[in-house]
Amino acid sequence: MKILIISPSWVGDMVMTQSLYITLKEQNPDCIIDVLAPQWCLPILEKMPQINKAIEMPLGHGDFNLKARYQLGKSLQNEHYDTAYILPNSAKSSLIPFFAKIPKRIGWKGEMRYGLINDLRNNKKSFQYMLERYVSLAYPKDKMTGSGCLGDIHSLPKPKLEINEQIRSNILEKFNLSLEPKIIGLCPGAEFGPAKRWPEEHYGEIAKNLIKQGYQVWLFGSAKDRVTTDKIAALVGNTEQDMISNLAGNTTLNEAVDLLSCCHTVVSNDSGLMHVAAAVGCNIVGIYGSSSPLYTPPLTEHVEIVHTDIECRPCFKKECPYQHLKCLNDLKPDVVMKRIQNFLEKKEK
Structure with a gap:
């Protein structure tokens, strides 16, 4: 399985997304995970061993630019991703996986994302912690019944960035x-x-x-x-x-x-x-x-x-x-x- 993640833009949120990547690797050790992220977040991704490739998002936070999103999505078609996880809540964050023709596009219900996301999850407020909201996306809808359904928050995988001693x-x-x-x-x-x-x-x-x-x-x-x-x-x-x-x-x-x-x-x-x-x-x-x-x-x-x-x-x-x-x-x-x-x-x- 080849996966594309559309990442959040904040450093803290980016760190917390590693728990999703760990979970995906536990479910399917051979899956390949690429992450589309703002340039300033790429150093964080470099320290996550679960990531195959970090792709720089060329558009700034809040920049809609439909043409650029279409071109980027089209360029990603050759990667043949099976699944996309769209972690931000905005409609514009859903456009690139849609234009990339990724068959399965998973994300939370957000602003006008019907159709752009074809595996839409609508019970986000049932999960108290941001960590739960990220990790739960790795599971089918019927397993996402609310906070605690995946176990205690302390039992969920925690981010761990790798440090090169030299x-x-x-x-x-x-x-x-x-x-x-x-x-x-x-x-x-x-x-x-x-x-x-x-x-x-x-x-x-x-x-x-x-x-x-x-x-x-x-x-x-x-x-x-x-x-x-x-x-x-x-x-x-x-x-x-x-x-x-x-x-x-x-x-x-x-x-x-x-x-x-x-x-x-x-x-x-x-x-x-x-x-x-x-x-x-x-x-x-x-x-x-x-x-x-x-x-x-x-x-x-x-x-x-x-x-x-x-x-x-x-x-x-x-x-x-x-x-x-x-x-x-x-x-x-x-x-x-x-x-x-x-x-x-x-x-x-």
Whole structure:
């Protein structure tokens, strides 16, 4: 069987899709899985051994461009795919497999996809977790009766990105980084919006506390997060700057994945890097503001979730509707620090 996956565009969602690929390989070890994905997600796919080939999606997020989608679909006809899994909910994401004349096209009911998807699943809301929604597509409709029908979420396959030790060693050398003393990673960004971002002042307190205890602190993020990570680094004393490495905006996503694998524990907002860190084996302290771990939790057993219990959360908004951000501001650094200590006091992972 030859399979084409139309992938989501967000890094965190991309990581979670690996559970579907693992399941498909368990069902049919000889199946060939190709994935059509945005360019910025390709480094993630390169670390998934289940993937045969990652195909770059030439169109940007939100770009309809019917002609380009038709041409791409037509070019894929020669691949002779048997089945396509369309993971985004949009109608436009369904067009390429349709134009590629893939006989079986599987996906959730979304915007005007009748006919474009000929194996349409309509009970998505019966599944609580995003992970379940991906994995359930690997099964026939009659097996998809709702959350828990595939077993407990902890029994489902978890993403596991492969790290090449030699490549990682080269990246450490490139950035003049050492694995000693023990490393704690901080991921203070969140592409979704400010209602997911714990204040940099709180992250700064965490960084100062960890460095005082003798640990290294590495700051991760994209170029957009550099202003935030600069503020956090500035909160650490001048004499301790050699213990903090501000990597945001300096690494590629591929390099960030490898460097996250060096961290003992990662403290992160609900973001793509949180899911990456979980998939490379880190202990995770996940900070939730407007979102909820009851939908997209870090997929690891080594996790501590922290959030406030104020009445208005989770609201799932990009910005605080009340302009107070209490769900994040009122979550104090000592609460997060206690969860980090829980991991540091355990035996080595």
